[in-house]
Amino acid sequence: MPYSRSETPDLRLRYFRPPAGLDRYFQTIFLLEVFPPEGGTITDFVLPSWGIVSWRDRSSMTLQFRDGEMFNSGLSGAVGPFDHAVRLESGALRQWSAVLLPAGWSRFVDAPARLYGNRAVDIENDPAFSAFWPVGERLFKGPPDAEAELDVILECLTDRLLVPRRDDEDRIEAITTALMDTRCANVSDLAERAGVGRRTLERVCESAFGLAPKMLLRRQRFMRSVTQHMLGGGERSWIEAIDDIYHDQPQFVREFREFTGLSPREFAKLERPMLKPVLLEGMRHWEEVSEFASEF
Numbered sequence: 001m002p003y004s005r006s007e008t009p010d011l012r013l014r015y016f017r018p019p020a021g022l023d024r025y026f027q028t029i030f031l032l033e034v035f036p037p038e039g040g041t042i043t044d045f046v047l048p049s050w051g052i053v054s055w056r057d058r059s060s061m062t063l064q065f066r067d068g069e070m071f072n073s074g075l076s077g078a079v080g081p082f083d084h085a086v087r088l089e090s091g092a093l094r095q096w097s098a099v100l101l102p103a104g105w106s107r108f109v110d111a112p113a114r115l116y117g118n119r120a121v122d123i124e125n126d127p128a129f130s131a132f133w134p135v136g137e138r139l140f141k142g143p144p145d146a147e148a149e150l151d152v153i154l155e156c157l158t159d160r161l162l163v164p165r166r167d168d169e170d171r172i173e174a175i176t177t178a179l180m181d182t183r184c185a186n187v188s189d190l191a192e193r194a195g196v197g198r199r200t201l202e203r204v205c206e207s208a209f210g211l212a213p214k215m216l217l218r219r220q221r222f223m224r225s226v227t228q229h230m231l232g233g234g235e236r237s238w239i240e241a242i243d244d245i246y247h248d249q250p251q252f253v254r255e256f257r258e259f260t261g262l263s264p265r266e267f268a269k270l271e272r273p274m275l276k277p278v279l280l281e282g283m284r285h286w287e288e289v290s291e292f293a294s295e296f
Contacts, residue, residue: 010036016150018098022157024173025104029153031146032095045085045270047226048219048259051100051113051210053078053123053132057140060091063120066261071120076136078123080116081105081210083219085260094144096135096153102208103172108132108160113210131160171196172208179220187213222259225252229268 012033018026027050036042046063054077061073064087079086105113111128123129124136134156139149166172171194178184178193190213191201205213256264 010034010042014146019154021161022154025101025107026157027099027101029096029098029150031149032093032097034090034093034095036090036092041089041091043087043089045260046079046088047085048083048223049079049081049099050102051078051080051105051109051116052097053100053129054095054097055132055136055139057094058092060093061095062089063087064089065118065120073120074122074124076123076132077120078116078126078129078132079120080118081113082118083211083215083259084118085262086120094140096139096149098153098157102176103169105210106166106169106172106208107163108157112207114206117210131163132156134159168204168208171200171204175201175204175209179216182224184217187217190217218255219259222255229264 012035013030015028015030017023018029034042054073056073056075056077059072059074063071063073063079065071065082066084066086100108102113108131109116109128110130116128121129123132135153138152138156175190175194175196178190181193184190184193187198187201191198194201196204201213205211205216209216211219253264256262256267260267262270
């Protein structure tokens with residue numbers, strides 16, 4: 001059963017918590033159903049995230065990256081870790097997605113995350129994503145049935161656990177936990193909290209996180225600020241929501257423009273049918289990690 005859901009006239013989102021064994025590799029698994037007016041589409045922004053792999057019942061989604069590159073998604077696709085907002089436009093579809101934690105990228109994708117950073121790819125013919133091929137081969141073969149489809153996804157992902165863990169998995173998880181620690185203000189703090197050297201930190205981040213340590217910290221403090229603002233229903237001012245690590249409000253506004261291409265005021269005026277529930281779900285996960293990190 002879904003443990004969280006969001007519904008509007010145009011879409012339905014249902015979230016499913018990965019079971020024990022998979023929960024260290026996936027942040028969440030969710031089903032997105034889009035049903036705009038006949039012939040229409042809905043648009044939204046996807047804010048910086050870990051890698052996401054998705055399976056669709058039809059090809060009706062387009063992504064636009066900051067550099068203007070357009071990507072027309074196929075039936076099975078992936079987005080690597082990204083450090084800026086991506087514009088999304090979708091027609092009617094049903095889509096299952098799994099958000100890969102860095103340890104999940106290391107365990108399930110046979111290529112360094114840096115090769116897919118800020119990129120979207122069709123995975124049907126990409127051997128690096130072969131662990132996900134069985135899911136695409138079995139989904140959407142009959143009438144819609146969320147529970148049966150989820151069983152297929154979990155069965156296929158669990159099969160991958162038979163493959164031995166990577167040597168760096170414990171380091172990856174230590175860095176992930178340290179990254180959520182609000183006391184980490186710079187790369188030296190991150191390395192110290194994770195218990196690794198600077199060179200090891202940089203190597204592991206390129207391989208499993210897809211971004212450099214400094215960018216990961218910048219992205220994390222930005223996402224904390226945006227999420228705090230949206231958790232308040234938009235009623236909490238940006239000044240109240242700004243993360244403590246920012247030096248001042250102008251620095252936050254500059255980084256906001258860099259990550260989204262918009263000012264905070266422009267962003268607040270946007271229709272966001274998908275963004276808020278996705279952020280809320282991510283916050284549920286990272287609050288648990290942050291509480292754990294703060295104890296050490």
